Amino acid sequence: MLIRYITQIGRYFLMLKEIFNKQTKWSVMKNLIFKEIDDLVIGSLGIVAFISFFVGGVVAIQTALNLTNPLIPKYLIGFATRQSVILEFAPTFISVIMAGKMGSFITSSIGTMRVTEQIDALEVMGVNSLNYLVFPKIIALLLYPFLIGIAMFLGVLGGWMAGVYGGFISSAEFINGTQMDFIPFHIAYAFIKTLIFAMLLATIPSFHGYYMKGGALEVGKASTVSFVWTSVSIILFNYILTQLLLGS
Amino acid sequence: MIEVKNIEKSFNGNKILKGISTVFETGKTNLIIGQSGSGKTVLLKSLLGIHTPESGTISFDGRIYSELNPDEKRELRTEIGMVFQGSALFDSMTVAENVGFPLRMFTKDNNKKIQERVDFVLKRVALTDAHKKLPSEISGGMQKRVAIARAIVNNPKYLFCDEPNSGLDPNTAILIDNLIKEITEEYNITTVINTHDMNSVMEIGEKILFLKDGLKAWEGNKDEIFRTDNEAVVAFVYSSNLFKKVREAYLKE
Numbered sequence A: 001m002l003i004r005y006i007t008q009i010g011r012y013f014l015m016l017k018e019i020f021n022k023q024t025k026w027s028v029m030k031n032l033i034f035k036e037i038d039d040l041v042i043g044s045l046g047i048v049a050f051i052s053f054f055v056g057g058v059v060a061i062q063t064a065l066n067l068t069n070p071l072i073p074k075y076l077i078g079f080a081t082r083q084s085v086i087l088e089f090a091p092t093f094i095s096v097i098m099a100g101k102m103g104s105f106i107t108s109s110i111g112t113m114r115v116t117e118q119i120d121a122l123e124v125m126g127v128n129s130l131n132y133l134v135f136p137k138i139i140a141l142l143l144y145p146f147l148i149g150i151a152m153f154l155g156v157l158g159g160w161m162a163g164v165y166g167g168f169i170s171s172a173e174f175i176n177g178t179q180m181d182f183i184p185f186h187i188a189y190a191f192i193k194t195l196i197f198a199m200l201l202a203t204i205p206s207f208h209g210y211y212m213k214g215g216a217l218e219v220g221k222a223s224t225v226s227f228v229w230t231s232v233s234i235i236l237f238n239y240i241l242t243q244l245l246l247g248s
Numbered sequence B: 001m002i003e004v005k006n007i008e009k010s011f012n013g014n015k016i017l018k019g020i021s022t023v024f025e026t027g028k029t030n031l032i033i034g035q036s037g038s039g040k041t042v043l044l045k046s047l048l049g050i051h052t053p054e055s056g057t058i059s060f061d062g063r064i065y066s067e068l069n070p071d072e073k074r075e076l077r078t079e080i081g082m083v084f085q086g087s088a089l090f091d092s093m094t095v096a097e098n099v100g101f102p103l104r105m106f107t108k109d110n111n112k113k114i115q116e117r118v119d120f121v122l123k124r125v126a127l128t129d130a131h132k133k134l135p136s137e138i139s140g141g142m143q144k145r146v147a148i149a150r151a152i153v154n155n156p157k158y159l160f161c162d163e164p165n166s167g168l169d170p171n172t173a174i175l176i177d178n179l180i181k182e183i184t185e186e187y188n189i190t191t192v193i194n195t196h197d198m199n200s201v202m203e204i205g206e207k208i209l210f211l212k213d214g215l216k217a218w219e220g221n222k223d224e225i226f227r228t229d230n231e232a233v234v235a236f237v238y239s240s241n242l243f244k245k246v247r248e249a250y251l252k253e
């Protein structure tokens, strides 16, 4: 069991190496990258915006409802919304959701290519199929931090709207809270995490699709397994990175 | 010329190829025949390096595949065209994009030149109005022909076809067989074809390798196959009444 995991992890790193081995012609690669940006990043804008806005709102309302002590200042609602959205909700929570959305898309599309021999066809022609399939996803997901940036903004905006229009706090107080004790390194921390999650999102689902065996049924199973491993890795890396960057 | 020496391949301890040696000649259509499950596809994929055989060597005009470095392997592969049993077209690309793919990947040709070449090969496989369709929008037989067009578009030195005319009507099947034979001779290609279609054997069987239970059971050409007394071959070839009659006619001559 343990040996199987270790060989899998070894294989994953060998795959990473192979992705960068022999590059596909730029004129072809360019189009692949644009297509992945469209599928992965642009295609996720809607759901990310929707979730961030409403979860930001809920965070603000929950904080407001729990601040029953009149001695605690109201602007903490803004502060708490900002902290939780920027530090955890946008980078981590959205990434776990993306492990489901982008991840299953990546695993099933590459897995289908595997079972219908399209990957063999690429290899037989002399194409480095890993580079051809995975490299454009990695490059496209370098734009993932923009997606998370939007999630941060909309999350705080949602908090502001829910707070102000729900009558919990005045606009000025909320904004005051969002600007309080601002630590610039927190933004850096959030985006470092995001970039690492982006690489996990591009490569782990690709790994599960690329090395799958079997037929259509197994493509479905591979997508599920891929979601589990991608989200587990995101959560683990989140813990490690938080300890490394903010701890001590 | 492709020389195969003593190829063995197993899956999960199950030996599928049990030591096969043969020579596939240049400028000829070499056929691999045998029952379903006899290992034809596995042999073809082992030749292509999709499966790695446990033992034995495969040499492409003197280049021994297992001794090449990754770059040399890729280089060799750009000289190979392959038609998969299930066509293996890229389903996100149109027919024309599929056929033009090897050219876009490996040549410096401009779009106009690529388009002309794509038109030319699609015409040769008798497909002239499917350029803009996706693989999912055309019939299985048409997919096969697109796969053949894609395999020959970049003038390969080696052409591998896994049942190129299964699923085609008799007319188109003969057209495809003859097309493969024609281009094999015209460009002096080493062509290897998997088939269990006896019509193909009669039409284009210049060299025939008969596989049975992972072994080479017989080898010869299309004239010899109708005269041989090899039991396995006789049982395979004359399972149909039509060919029993053909054999009788042959033997009377």
Ligand SMILES: Nc1ncnc2c1ncn2[C@@H]1O[C@H](COP(=O)(O)OP(=O)(O)OP(=O)(O)O)[C@@H](O)[C@H]1O
Pocket: B011, B012, B016, B034, B035, B036, B037, B038, B039, B040, B041, B042, B043, B085, B196
């Ligand atoms: N990837 C694989 N893993 C395990 N077993 C395999 C694999 N590929 C083929 N086999 C086994 O090898 C044997 C030969 O299969 P192969 O596909 O070569 O048959 P074939 O001669 O091409 O048959 P057909 O005419 O039906 O295409 C079969 O018993 C099959 O189960």
Ligand SMILES: [Mg+2]
Pocket: B040, B041, B042, B085, B162, B194
């Ligand atoms: Mg087969």
